[in-house]
Amino acid sequence: MNQIKIYDIAGAAGVSLATVSRVLNHPEKVKEATRNRVLKIIREKGYKPNANARGLASRRSTSVAIVIPSISRASVAEMIQGIDESAKKYGYTIRLFISDESSDPVDMWSEVIASSVDGILFMNDETNEETYKEIKNTPVPVVFVNNISNSDQFGSVSIDYEECAYKITKEMIDRGNKKILFIDTEHKYSVNALKRKGYNKAMMEANLPKRVLFSSGNIDINELDFTSEIEKDVPEVVLAVRDSMAISFMNVASKKGIKVPDELQVIGFQNTRYAVLSNPKLTCIETPIYEIGSKSMSYLTEMMKDENSRDKKAANILIDYNVVWRGSTK
Amino acid sequence: MNQIKIYDIAGAAGVSLATVSRVLNHPEKVKEATRNRVLKIIREKGYKPNANARGLASRRSTSVAIVIPSISRASVAEMIQGIDESAKKYGYTIRLFISDESSDPVDMWSEVIASSVDGILFMNDETNEETYKEIKNTPVPVVFVNNISNSDQFGSVSIDYEECAYKITKEMIDRGNKKILFIDTEHKYSVNALKRKGYNKAMMEANLPKRVLFSSGNIDINELDFTSEIEKDVPEVVLAVRDSMAISFMNVASKKGIKVPDELQVIGFQNTRYAVLSNPKLTCIETPIYEIGSKSMSYLTEMMKDENSRDKKAANILIDYNVVWRGSTK
DNA sequence: CTGAAAGCGCTTACAG
């Protein structure tokens, strides 16, 4: 019942605690025979060092914080899976912090730091100057997940949102489409702004009129917005910043008797599980969110083990994406 | 840059560390004037006690573990939101552990314990005898989330899956339907077994033939299974353990020209966000997963603060659910 | 109401 301590192992193995500790932390410093004896007992008793004590004494907690916004989105779960896979590999444990409007972000950030994690994975889709100011004095490495950092101090891992929006728009233009509608969220997200920028660029280059609809996160409002947009003029192609919006648009159009993909083609971003549950199935730019998670964690690991990482410029790592063509496009 | 310590606060306030500590942990024991002076300085300097040191000294970490299976499911994110809301209220911090096939579950569980959390929220949908044996000697309270515990030692918070499956099946029978297909997962989940039990009971009572299809978690295999099931005989009603399976079935049927809900009615479990993205929208038993999360956490809090909780029988708490009727049923 | 001191379970220079 009572948790086993390092003393118990030391006693059973006939060595000092220092030696047990070394077996765990610097095994190469312990004679093989001793090491094996100690390891055997550790295994037998199922000893696990107390994380708090270890963290306090070593000033390294082998734990990292994931900081995510409250908005529950399809992507978060998968991202965490990716992080976890990588964290397991490197022996890190995860503390989860969910920021929301009600809690003071600065307060939250200092709570994260007080939890003495060795590094922070920060997922925040509204990164602005304020944000950078708040987190400037963070004593441990920070990696932005699925977002691009504008500061040399913080690394980031994401896909090139601007480029992929540009390319897919251009592709649809090259296929002869002219009326291309871009659906963005009302709420401003830095990532969506990048997508819009890519779309804008492609449309401008082709001398086509930009057509952007900012809609809500709420499905019922979406449907109203989409209905009036369709009544105004049926686009040939819709590119939406979220799968769910793309599907919702498709459903509204279907109900009005518009044939997808013959009269209207629809493309989403992310390739969530929604994408294969629509009828027809949705063509998407696939955001490899799992990979973004695991890569973020492994990059963070690098930064954490590099003593000099504070003096180096942190990198913005871009992950490959690809387009999954399905029934919602020709 | 350097983190502030309790010493710094004590120095600045002209009191001992003991007093600062008391201000934080037992404010009623400190004279108001002193308390306010100390609090002011704490606020000014943005002091947050080091979580490791605090945990080590007090043997309470004010942190809890969430243990979830690797299978990324739509519900997990929302459940975590619910837990977090409640955790914030009670001042608890979250450590996240994701169990998967590759990692030894016993090993994982002892890692959870070594992290010195004050309690554990355990989400595991394949709870069997093995599981109970593994976690038997846990020194802190455990609450099963969205599952029912068979042991007096562990509490649980969920909805009454058997009852709601029974009631919805009975409701559809009372409306004159006879051919009711139940779609379960191939993989056995204790929660799904409860749903099936409820369905079975209703069908038996009405003297109707049970018809159960166990299908995979993979959408392509699902579609094949569903196609051949429909070709065998088109059911009047489909009740699926997951929204995604219900929607997938509906899509397969639609493609074959079967009209939903006129010829076929479809009902899902959970009411995920998928449910409103289908066409027609899906009728569901709504699992209040957010509420299950937050209730689990608040129940865990009760157990943690009750010194004698070990000697009491832990409760199985049932949360109200309701049925959301939408276009996929008449 | 407040302070001095012991102790939480570890790690890590420092000696040997």
Place this chain on the structure above:
DNA sequence: CTGAAAGCGCTTACAG
């Protein structure tokens, strides 16, 4: 290669 000892940053009886 190993042990004795200091120390990590707190909390909490114990005195006063």
